[in-house]
Amino acid sequence: MIMRMPRSLALSSWCLRVLVVHVFAAVAAGQSFRFVHTSDTHVNPHRTENSNADRNARLFREISALGPKPALAINTGDVVEVGSPIEYGILREKLAAMAVAYYHTPGNHDVRWNPLGKEGFVKGVGQPLYQHIEHDGVHFFLLDSTVLLEHWGHISQQQLDWLEGELKKIGTEAPVILAFHHWVGREKVQIDNERELIELVDPYNVVLWLQGHGHSDLLWQINGVPAIMQKGLYQGSYSVIDIEKDKLTITRRSLRDPKKGDELVRDKSIPATEEVVWTKVGEFPLKRVRGEPFARGNRESESGLAAQWRTPLNAAVQSRLVRTGDAVYVTTMAGELVCLEPSNGSIRWRHKTGDSIFSAACIGDGVAYIGSADHNVYAVSCADGSELWRFKTGGAVLAGAAVAKGTVCIGSADTSIYGLDARTGSMKWKVQGGNLFQSQAATDGERFFVGGWDNYFRCIDAESGA
Known part of the structure; x- marks a missing residue:
């Protein structure tokens, strides 16, 4: 694998927002590969046996030993519990067991209580807040859905502009996979501008959404495209996605849990049993099949009130005027x-x-x-x-x-x-x-x-x- 980064960028700087990574596999273009989706690793300050970090490390070894070996793995946020340097240090220690290229998106736990804010995430994982990864013709866009000091999510205008520019470069035919922490397209809105994101990517060949935050093993659809959520990795769940010429197949690894259902439970506890269950979630085309257009709410106020003027600032405002x-x-x-x-x-x-x-x-x-x-x-x-x-x-x-x-x-x-x-x-x-x-x-x-x-x-x- 080769990672290419402009000389002007440095991973230690919070100013590093974007990284385009080209991952070249040792197989010919168009052949199959697999990747793994994990989420909510929640590494805490504890190094004890059966701690979150210990449980994650076991699965790092398991993922690394999968056959065929995954080309990469993506972790959709809440990498650590409160964003402390101690937690990130433990994460780096445990990642020694991971022999697969592992990419992270920030979650609210990574930045909300971190004294360094989003800068702490960049320094902690050694990766930018959002990035573009290409592997064998499939384009992965990892986004930052976090808001400083907040639980809820938002995709910044800078990211939306960047994402639009990157999508225009690859065109409307290349398969696209989107990954970030807060979910979109289902009950209990988590990202306030989810509609803008979904409409922006609608012209492109989005084939899969990867989500976290909800600590549930779920499948749903956004405009006819499959979206999956994982329980925390420390809870025993991850998904293996096999990419073939014209389809992707999702298989989920989880621990048998009598409380498990198809609803969003947001249960952060560890299942009582260590019995591993492999479930075929489904097969889906690498060419998008369009479903019902996303429709939730209106951009304009329904109160009947009209603003005297509006000025676009091209960025979110989190302060008072x-x-x-x-x-x-x-x-x-x-x-x-x-x-x-x-x-x-x-x-x-x-x-x-x-x-x-x-x-x-x-x-x-x-x-x-x-x-x-x-x-x-x-x-x-x-x-x-x-x-x-x-x-x-x-x-x-x-x-x-x-x-x-x-x-x-x-x-x-x-x-x-x-x-x-x-x-x-x-x-x-x-x-x-x-x-x-x-x-x-x-x-x-x-x-x-x-x-x-x-x-x-x-x-x-x-x-x-x-």
Whole structure:
């Protein structure tokens, strides 16, 4: 197998979002191959016998010994339990038992409680957030359905744009397999923009959807295309998919469980028996057979209310809007601070950072202060969007700032609270915490008030940091 990566990309950087991997098998094009779908490995901090990591390792060895040997395996998220470096370290130890190329998508457990957010996943597994893998003419698209600090799912506009571009390159005939963590196309919506994703891929030859999150062994259809979900690998389940010239065959490995049914049970427990059951899930064509078009809800509001204006930002907004003076300020998950005209929504200016902006801007004396997941705090001129200064912290800056007595107070995922000179950006003081900071700081003009994930609420003097 050969992996090709542009020189400008580095796996250690959170900025690495996309990797196109060409996997060349030792068989002629058009011949059969197989791959494995696993999900929800949930590696926790325990190394004891029968821990999740131990159970996963047994199945890593089993998957590696399958005959014929799989060309690759795909894990659809919740790779670890809370995203800690210890858990990722244990995962890497156990992966020594895996002799098959193994690709991961992030799940909510990987990023939701991780002090480094999505950066922690990239560093932990050594892979990007989303990627394109091609094997013997079949194209696998692994997507990131996670949302920072949230349980629910969303496919970012950047990903949708990237996916559309990649699909156009391969055309409408090549078989496509989509894999990500949160399910789509069934009850209990998990991805808020599932409709946009499904409509985007509808013109292409999508032959299989791989999902996780629900801890159930299920098969359903999306626009006539099979979709499968697995229980957690530690629960004894994975699927073997055999690709032949004109069809794919899905066979599921599971443990006999009297509670098992065809419903979405979301049961994370380990089955009481170790009796292995192999079940043929079905045979499906490698040329898509179109079914009923997907229809769930409407994009437009059904309330009858009409917006006075709408401005496309081409990215999700996870923060609140700020109206001050004669301008509206909004931050986006594409890493932009955007200044809008309140009367008609026209964009006055945009300021681009290196990664997502989770919190709202703090406006004071004609300056907008923002933090970015690129580890930096920025001061931006409200007049024209020009950068006045930036200060680099040791982690993603998900929190919002407050300003008092010429000091900008803001917390970072590096577990520190910073007091920065509002005019120059130089550090005046630093307060050490015990976990990441997500919330916006507050002030009474003399002191700052900051809550953190270490379960402490702090009151800090604006001038001294005491």
